[in-house]
Amino acid sequence: MKRVIKGKDLSGLQVCSRCIYDETVPGIVFDQEGVCNYCRMLESLQEQYGTGTPRGEKALMEIIDRIKKEGRKKQYDCVVGVSGGTDSSFMVVKALEWGLRPLAAHYDNTWNTAIATQNIRKVLSKLKVDLYTHVIDNKEADDIIRAFFKASVPDLDCATDLALAETLYRAAGKYGIKYILEGHSFVTEGISPLGTLYMDGKYIRSVHRLFGTMPMKTFPNMPFGTFMKWVVLKRIKKIRPLWYINYSKAAARAYLEKEFGWEDYGGHHLENRITAFHHSYYNPAKFGTDNRNNSLAAAARAGLISREAAIKIYREPPYMEPELLEYFKKRLGFADEEFEKIMSLPRKTFRDYPTYKKRFERLRPLFYVLAKANLVPMSFYLKYTSKNEI
Amino acid sequence: MLRTRIIPCLLLRGESLVKTVNFRKFGYIGDPLNTCRIFNELEVDELAFLDITASREQRQPNFKILQEITNECFMPLSYGGGIRDLDTAERIFQIGFEKIVVNTASFTNPGIVSQLAQAFGSQSVIVALDVKKNLWGRYQVYSLSGTTNQKRDPVDWAREMEERGAGELLLTSIDREGTWKGFDLHLVRTVADALSIPVIAHGGCGSVADIGSVVHQAHASAVALGSMVVYQQQGMGVLVNFPEREHLQQILSAE
Amino acid sequence: MITIVNYGLGNLGSIFNMLKKIGFASKITSDLDEIAQAEKIILPGVGHFDRAMERLDQTELRKVLDHKALKEQVPLLGICLGMQLLTRGSEEGSLPGLGWVPAATRRFRFAADSPLKVPHMGWNVVHRSSASPLTAGFDGEFRFYFVHSYYVRVDDERHSILKTHHGLEFDAGIQKDNIFGVQFHPEKSHKFGMILLENFMRL
Numbered sequence: 126m127k128r129v130i131k132g133k134d135l136s137g138l139q140v141c142s143r144c145i146y147d148e149t150v151p152g153i154v155f156d157q158e159g160v161c162n163y164c165r166m167l168e169s170l171q172e173q174y175g176t177g178t179p180r181g182e183k184a185l186m187e188i189i190d191r192i193k194k195e196g197r198k199k200q201y202d203c204v205v206g207v208s209g210g211t212d213s214s215f216m217v218v219k220a221l222e223w224g225l226r227p228l229a230a231h232y233d234n235t236w237n238t239a240i241a242t243q244n245i246r247k248v249l250s251k252l253k254v255d256l257y258t259h260v261i262d263n264k265e266a267d268d269i270i271r272a273f274f275k276a277s278v279p280d281l282d283c284a285t286d287l288a289l290a291e292t293l294y295r296a297a298g299k300y301g302i303k304y305i306l307e308g309h310s311f312v313t314e315g316i317s318p319l320g321t322l323y324m325d326g327k328y329i330r331s332v333h334r335l336f337g338t339m340p341m342k343t344f345p346n347m348p349f350g351t352f353m354k355w356v357v358l359k360r361i362k363k364i365r366p367l368w369y370i371n372y373s374k375a376a377a378r379a380y381l382e383k384e385f386g387w388e389d390y391g392g393h394h395l396e397n398r399i400t401a402f403h404h405s406y407y408n409p410a411k412f413g414t415d416n417r418n419n420s421l422a423a424a425a426r427a428g429l430i431s432r433e434a435a436i437k438i439y440r441e442p443p444y445m446e447p448e449l450l451e452y453f454k455k456r457l458g459f460a461d462e463e464f465e466k467i468m469s470l471p472r473k474t475f476r477d478y479p480t481y482k483k484r485f486e487r488l489r490p491l492f493y494v495l496a497k498a499n500l501v502p503m504s505f506y507l508k509y510t511s512k513n514e515i
Numbered sequence: 516m517l518r519t520r521i522i523p524c525l526l527l528r529g530e531s532l533v534k535t536v537n538f539r540k541f542g543y544i545g546d547p548l549n550t551c552r553i554f555n556e557l558e559v560d561e562l563a564f565l566d567i568t569a570s571r572e573q574r575q576p577n578f579k580i581l582q583e584i585t586n587e588c589f590m591p592l593s594y595g596g597g598i599r600d601l602d603t604a605e606r607i608f609q610i611g612f613e614k615i616v617v618n619t620a621s622f623t624n625p626g627i628v629s630q631l632a633q634a635f636g637s638q639s640v641i642v643a644l645d646v647k648k649n650l651w652g653r654y655q656v657y658s659l660s661g662t663t664n665q666k667r668d669p670v671d672w673a674r675e676m677e678e679r680g681a682g683e684l685l686l687t688s689i690d691r692e693g694t695w696k697g698f699d700l701h702l703v704r705t706v707a708d709a710l711s712i713p714v715i716a717h718g719g720c721g722s723v724a725d726i727g728s729v730v731h732q733a734h735a736s737a738v739a740l741g742s743m744v745v746y747q748q749q750g751m752g753v754l755v756n757f758p759e760r761e762h763l764q765q766i767l768s769a770e
Numbered sequence: 771m772i773t774i775v776n777y778g779l780g781n782l783g784s785i786f787n788m789l790k791k792i793g794f795a796s797k798i799t800s801d802l803d804e805i806a807q808a809e810k811i812i813l814p815g816v817g818h819f820d821r822a823m824e825r826l827d828q829t830e831l832r833k834v835l836d837h838k839a840l841k842e843q844v845p846l847l848g849i850c851l852g853m854q855l856l857t858r859g860s861e862e863g864s865l866p867g868l869g870w871v872p873a874a875t876r877r878f879r880f881a882a883d884s885p886l887k888v889p890h891m892g893w894n895v896v897h898r899s900s901a902s903p904l905t906a907g908f909d910g911e912f913r914f915y916f917v918h919s920y921y922v923r924v925d926d927e928r929h930s931i932l933k934t935h936h937g938l939e940f941d942a943g944i945q946k947d948n949i950f951g952v953q954f955h956p957e958k959s960h961k962f963g964m965i966l967l968e969n970f971m972r973l
Contacts, residue, residue, distance in 0.1 A: 230752075231752060231754075233545060233753060235549060236549070238552075239549075239552045242553050242754065242755055243553070245754060246747075246756055249747070250756075255748065256751050256752040257751065257752045258751075258752025260545055260753045261543065262531050262543050263530070263531050263545060263546035264529070266546075
């Protein structure tokens with residue numbers, strides 16, 4: 126059965142008057158002006174952080190000064206997560222520009238494209254920045270993906286996201302660093318609804334227990350205790366500089382290409398094959414969701430492209446490297462029939478498995494305090510501790 | 516003019532790539548095929564794969580992975596690990612490898628080296644010598660991934676292997692492996708000078724300068740790299756890489 | 771369709787995969803009908819000259835190839851032993867070769883104490899001897915992976931398109947009209963092999 130992945134056609138659906146999130150986006154609410162709650166959430170974040178204003182820049186510079194001061198006697202004063210992608214590569218450049226002494230950190234889920242590895246190497250070797258990595262046993266990585274595939278949830282590759290967070294903490298922990306810089310920009314990426322990707326350590330352990338076949342030895346999971354250790358005990362802060370200042374992804378990319386011979390890989394998150402498969406095939410085919418609306422909506426919101434142009438792009442099918450589907454099946458050992466059978470299983474969500482969600486909700490006041498102190502991202506507080514499904 | 520070969524030597528443990536230090540504790544490097552793709556991009560001239568547990572586990576090479584590797588790599592490949600008979604060797608060649616490496620089998624069945632050389636040509640048969648210093652500072656040859664002391668002197672054993680038809684010698688210093696301290700130049704030189712077949716120096720390379728030393732001072736004909744091509748630097752993270760071609764050329768042509 | 775002739779000798783998977791990597795579909799086959807319909811043919815080969823000629827002669831394959839090469843004149847590329855088969859004969863064996871290119875295959879002979887080894891095995895640099903569409907874009911130092919004990923010398927220098935040196939100078943690449951031969955293994959010569967195969971595919 127040759128499945129044809131279509132783009133998303135928004136005609137007939139209510140679409141936000143500012144961005145392009147439509148009524149099928151989980152937890153969406155439209156106000157009287159037809160503007161969605163995600164746009165409002167972003168407005169509020171921009172106000173809070175002073176994005177692109179002198180106030181925001183001043184706030185960021187104060188944080189940078191603090192980072193320098195606290196890291197004075199250490200080998201590195203901050204950790205920057207790198208993936209080979211635009212945002213993280215650019216974050217290393219900016220960190221040096223600001224006079225910081227970063228340690229780059231990478232979680233290798235063993236599905237990287239050669240382009241991603243090359244990009245990391247080109248940028249770090251020219252800038253002379255050291256790299257910390259955690260590489261999972263490739264067989265274990267595959268076992269976890271298989272487990273999530275069989276669990277029939279949209280969070281196919283959430284393990285990588287959590288492992289990255291844990292890896293950054295471990296890098297910080299190893300060298301006594303108190304600050305992690307992340308290249309996330311809510312202006313260019315938006316806030317992705319919780320329904321599209323959920324992750325926590327208990328969720329991964331539960332799914333793996335149910336569907337995994339080999340012990341989890343090299344996967345850097347983050348159980349609740351470990352999470353609290355990093356955040357409350359070690360007090361490692363997460364800073365997202367791009368929340369404070371203006372950021373043009375196109376300009377960043379052009380700079381990287383010129384300075385380092387950095388290569389584009391075709392789209393957000395496509396530098397890693399499992400993430401690419403997740404976004405370009407799995408989600409559209411099984412859940413009818415297409416995560417490109419995050420960046421497209423963000424671009425429309427910021428006025429980088431018109432809403433109409435964004436909607437038009439969204440209607441086209443997502444780009445997928447040819448033979449990615451074959452690679453997925455072959456590497457994970459799925460014959461065609463078995464693959465189709467699992468794809469056709471009834472859809473489930475994280476709510477069908479044991480997770481920390483209820484605990485996060487109960488501890489909402491604590492996480493508010495932690496978010497204000499930059500110990501957890503504000504977006505984590507907004508999404509994970511709220512009882513509403515957003 | 517044939518150029519000095521610089522060969523990334525990748526260690527297979529089951530179906531994962533790993534890197535060891537002194538043949539002991541290992542760290543994960545990644546998926547073999549993914550890594551091959553990167554070496555393709557880096558335009559590396561030759562690759563060697565060693566399955567470090569095949570002989571210890573008394574099992575066959577993993578033919579499935581080897582076939583996938585040859586499908587991915589567009590340069591000559593060598594394979595070693597668990598090769599003990601001609602049929603296995605033949606299968607490895609048919610899969611698409613250019614050379615095979617034998618270590619343990621050369622001790623348990625010394626005749627095998629001659630048989631392989633006769634059947635497939637000396638040029639396709641590499642004998643691996645893993646060497647460690649004993650408490651009294653004497654070099655000894657080990658087999659079975661460095662676990663069994665064969666109590667042979669490396670020069671004697673190397674000469675015997677050459678006589679039996681080995682086309683090349685992969686000389687690994689267990690003491691230096693994974694340490695970035697540089698090659699054991701004395702060891703390489705004594706063996707290289709005693710043989711007429713090429714010696715591939717392996718174990719301890721920490722920089723391009725080390726490559727220069729082992730070629731010019733220790734007379735190695737080729738160099739195998741381990742840690743240097745899979746880690747960003749000593750003590751830092753995994754990042755597949757290869758020295759700059761111009762830098763290598765500079766070091767290798769200087770004398 | 772580009773056909774890679776499978777007559778039992780040579781590692782064909784690598785050639786198929788390199789073509790795939792540069793964006794071209796191909797078919798590995800021993801089926802005479804498929805070969806008869808090929809738009810282009812690749813003739814690989816590793817091993818003994820006589821063994822190879824036997825395989826070609828003893829099946830109808832010889833007839834089909836003669837027709838494709840000489841009558842239909844489709845582009846045909848011989849690789850390694852495949853190039854040596856294009857000549858009139860080899861010192862390795864006693865059987866005549868295909869004889870499509872006026873040339874002979876000889877054995878490397880070096881003194882016992884010579885540093886030069888047989889087979890010629892490793893990467894070596896080639897240089898263009900005559901212009902050819904196969905070597906378009908061969909600017910700068912082009913190197914390829916060789917492994918062979920016998921070498922080819924053309925009768926007429928106009929048929930030599932690439933030369934290399936191993937103790938003596940010999941032909942690394944030859945061409946007569948639609949028939950091409952390369953002594954090295956493009957499928958093992960990464961970026962250089964890809965450029966050469968791409969040139970062949972664009973003929």
